[in-house]
Amino acid sequence: MINIKEDEKLSVLNHSCAHLLAQAVKHLYPEAKFWVGPVIEEGFYYDIDLGDEVIKEEDLAKIEKEMKKIAKDGKRIIRKEISKKEALETFKDDPYKIDLINRMDENEEVISCYQQGDFTDLCRGPHMETTKDLKYFKLLKVSGAYWKGDAKNKMLQRVYGICFFNENDLQEHLNFLEEAKKRDHRKLGKELGLFMISDYGPGFPFFLPKGMILRNILENFWYEEHTKEGYEFIKTPIMLSKELWEVSGHWENYRENMYTSVIDDKEFAIKPMNCPGGMLVYKNTLHSYKDLPIRCGELGQVHRHEASGALNGLFRVRTFTQDDAHIFMREDQIEEEIIRLIAFIDRIYKIFGLTYEIELSTRPEDKFIGTIESWNRSEAILQEACKKAGHECKINPGDGAFYGPKLDFHIKDSLGRVWQCGTIQLDANLPERFDLTYINQDGTKSRPVMLHRVIFGSIERFIGILIEHFAGAFPTWLSPVQVKVIPVNPEFQGDYAKEVVSFLKEKNIRVELDDRNEKLGYRLREAQTSKVPYTLILGDKEKEEKIVSYRLYGQKETTSVTMSQFVELILTEIKEKSLRK
């Protein structure tokens, strides 16, 4: 996927296109007031206040037409430098621009503007020389957007677009958007029978039999890998009393997202996170310094009341299963444990063919518990460990959890889109709140520190990402159906087909027989559209010679091998968790 922001020339082009958009909007809606029009990874947008008027999807064509007209006229884009006073005068009719000017640095005495024909905009630049260069653009969508990104503010209208230097690049980008649409996990999830969401439970997904196979494989894989890494496992209750959430700080900091209920006059909350339960498990027994680190994993189902507008297939749901674990350590073990964890996460992502970047999210401005000193210390430790693990680490200020800073893993899928999945959160606060201790060599008590961490993030979201990443054509080890067996004529080779099916089933291969009275071509086609990795075609030749002819997903030709050769081939592929070519 193209990142406009990272390409200097494309950035300038798109920035100029944003001005062109504003100019066209001004022509069509003279009352329009303008906030800002920055370049983003996928093009540009402009935030506009139209008073009572509304730009709708169908108006975009009209605006585009006006933009083309202005561009064709090809006015020069002229930079002007004026004083703050002059600027306040020039933009006196636009309160948004006045706000921008007043927010500027005291010592920034000279303010730059860019003029093209009848339109002048406040702007640092740089810009293209003339509007003539703006030929290959497309307006993509309109929506509301809060002024200054703050939900307390008024909503402006945001128009998104993208601009390229030639028709080909533009077309390529539009094709990419089409491709992404085809891979939409909501669409594929429906087509492949993986999951559903009912109107009776918005944000509460149902897993269907095929999706359940995928999910069970992922969970078993998770248990296996964590066992190798020295984890032990627990399951904690979904619902716990209000007092617990008061101790953990969730009642104070997270309540608006929690489902609560009164039982026998006592208030309870459904867990939005697994940590407090994990704390209680730790406290259940005494711990020696020799036992640390304790790595305690839980595939824990949490419920969070997410805003209705945030829901999106499996990506944003109201109940999901975190592949959670809490690691309790001595202070001197933190760094080593984090480095080890980063390597673990790296190994897991590689198996799926996913690349990633790490970001450090620091202390939120208002909602946090603990002291600023302890936050600073934790942030420094995370950053240092990340560096020592050989990874660069961008800073994402103010995005930490309320109990601690975190390293976030941003996964890049096969289309180059980015998703946040894994996170490692360093927490010195909850051990304090829950008064966790361990016994030292000299018999005194010390406070452990803990890590919260997930690798998939949520099983649901991760499955959504995998669906889109693989476009529904999962590697064989993950495929709900691994082999489809099709007798050319069920009447003549049906028995042989059944024999083959039961043989494969014995080897724990997930196999389906298609001996419907449908044309061969039709059944083959269906095997392809259901994205099954292997289709076995069994005719008289195969039956007589006791062989099978297999066709790989996405390929036309077939290969004939003996049964045992085929089993060996597929079992090796499953064992090695090979990615499909």
Added chain:
RNA sequence: GCCGAUAUAGUUUAGUGGUAAAACAGAUCCUUGGUAAGGAUCAGCGGUAAGUUCAAUUCUUACUAUCGGCACCA
């Protein structure tokens, strides 16, 4: 939650102020086929609730859900 759009069969869509259509999928049958799309027959539909109207799937309103964003976030 906010801005905007959408809601018709299992799915994808068409169409209409006079009582709903197609394709695919499904069922039964004919066709017994080496890389989908021959035939016959059948079954199935207007998110919910109000309002306007002689008459509403069609117009209006509210609600609900979904989609594109914003805000929030695993």
